[in-house]
Amino acid sequence: MSLTNKEKMVALISNGIAVFSLLQERGDLPKNTTMYDFVLKVIPEDVKSELSIELIDEVFQYVSTAHSS
Secondary structure (H helix, E strand, O other), X not given: OOOOHHHHHHHHHHHHHXXXXXXXXXXXXXXXXXXXXXXXXXXXXXXXXXXXXXXXXXXXXXXXXXXXX
């Protein structure tokens, strides 16, 4: 069974958020780089049609809540 494009997008967003957080903790991000900017840059073009700010927010909220419990 293959992942759908939306499932791939959720995985990529989650990974992008994790990498962003690590780079932010290390101070390795360019100044004024937001999580949204970072995630938008790391998503491959072939699945960008599934990308939305709302989906980034939803994934971020879920991951944040899941890790704080």
